[in-house]
Amino acid sequence: MLTRLLKLSKTNLVYFAAFILLVAVMLLSDPDYFWHLKTGEYIVAHGALPAGDVFSFTRAGQAWVLHEWLFEVLLYLVFAAAGDIGVKTLVVMLGLAALGLVFAMAKRLSASDGLAWIPVLIAAPVLISSLAPRPQMLTYLCFALYLAALLAFKYAGKIRPLFALPLVMVVWVNGHAGYAIGIALLVLFAVCEWLGWLAQPVRDPAHKRRLLRLTQAACLVVLASLANPGMFERWLYPFQVLGMTVNAVIQEWQSPDFHWFPAKAYLALMLLLLIANVYAARKPDLTELALPLFFAFNGCIAVRHMPLAVLVLVPFTALALARSPFADIGARVRGSALVCWYMARRGIGRELGKGEFLLNWLMACVIALCLPAYVQGVRQEAKAAVPDVKIVGAADFIAARGLGGKLFNAYGDGGYLIYRLAPHARVAIDGRADLYGDRFIEDYMRVYGGADDWQPKFERFGAHLAVLPLDAPIRQLLLASAGFREVYRDKYYAVLQRDPPAQKAREAA
Structure with missing residues (x-):
């Protein structure tokens, strides 16, 4: 793994450039960021979770469900050690790690870098627009880990990754209430796989044994979700939040405005999945249909759910593209006389050889040195007109x-x-x-x-x-x-x- 990173490929260079750019342009102006940071400071200073609210006078001492305490402690420790740049680095790393995981899944399912890049590039604006120093970032990464384990189980027959999910759940349930969506993903996946097995004319006993292991892992995940300060109380909390009527006036709980560019990208990704499945030689099974539809529907209900939806849509879209005539078109283009003539004569790879990695590292250094300085200069001009935090x-x-x-x-x-x-x-x-x-x-x-x-x-x-x-x-x-x-x-x-x-x-x- 380290050797692959040291050999800075074009793909890794793109990720590095995106990382530097996002760290440079990211603003720490999200209103919730500040009270999360202060809460982390309070927990570290006192060595305990507050028994009740300590920040408002209207709810002083009232019971406060600190479902995000672990992320808040991490956020404060990073801030105390590295300041604003540390927080930005943490947020961007979590976001790009989630995107990188679904890109890797898309490559495996489609067996093609090109088909994997298409949904990833469409999904990127949605995830980038969601980058903020908030506990949701932990949910994006944990959700991607759950999805990766489930797809490895389905398409590669791997069982061991399933039994790492309870450990991920222990972190997740103490880092954000979004842990509930991980359980929902796991349960929905297991139900669809069981129904698919029951619907088969000839039921494979070996597949049944694998499904039993999946069910065992799901039970362990549910038990692991009790490893939190509130135990059973934490199970009710996500439903209490979803049921609040005030969500109707909170922006992130509103339906996406499709005049907004990330929402347009989200819509384009849904349409691409639909078209690819319509023309696919092999139609999707129940799991391949239910998971994208469930999360795409939730993304249409609330902007907050869009990032999770695209994390699901990316690998399934790549899989659908690989089964559709689009894959044949790409293969024909790559095998055409003109492309073969160009590839035979360009000679760039042979001339550079290992020097290609040195050139990529040189470009990476230029990006790391020049891009932040440029962005900082532009930001100072903008900040002179309108500050990031007006209060x-x-x-x-x-x-x-x-x-x-x-x-x-x-x-x-x-x-x-x-x-x-x-x-x-x-x-x-x-x-x-x-x-x-x-x-x-x-x-x-x-x-x-x-x-x-x-x-x-x-x-x-x-x-x-x-x-x-x-x-x-x-x-x-x-x-x-x-x-x-x-x-x-x-x-x-x-x-x-x-x-x-x-x-x-x-x-x-």
């Missing part, structure tokens, strides 16, 4: 003045305010929608939007400090009728503080 100035002001206590804020800003101001200030809300619940978030949205009953609901919060975007409806209402005054303002945010007389009057009431 930085307001947070700096609050920290410099030593302000703290109960802080009313916009939903998307809670994570950064936790990162910058906790424990001296506690936020009203942040991206942990499951912690706050549907009813609280509905009340909060009415207050933030300035509904008719905003004032009594706001007073129940008891906040004496607010940091809000300039276009927030509640900002003008607080200035006009709630005894707040503006103590800071920039191009994007304002900090409001309740006047001392108004604060005393409220306390007296």
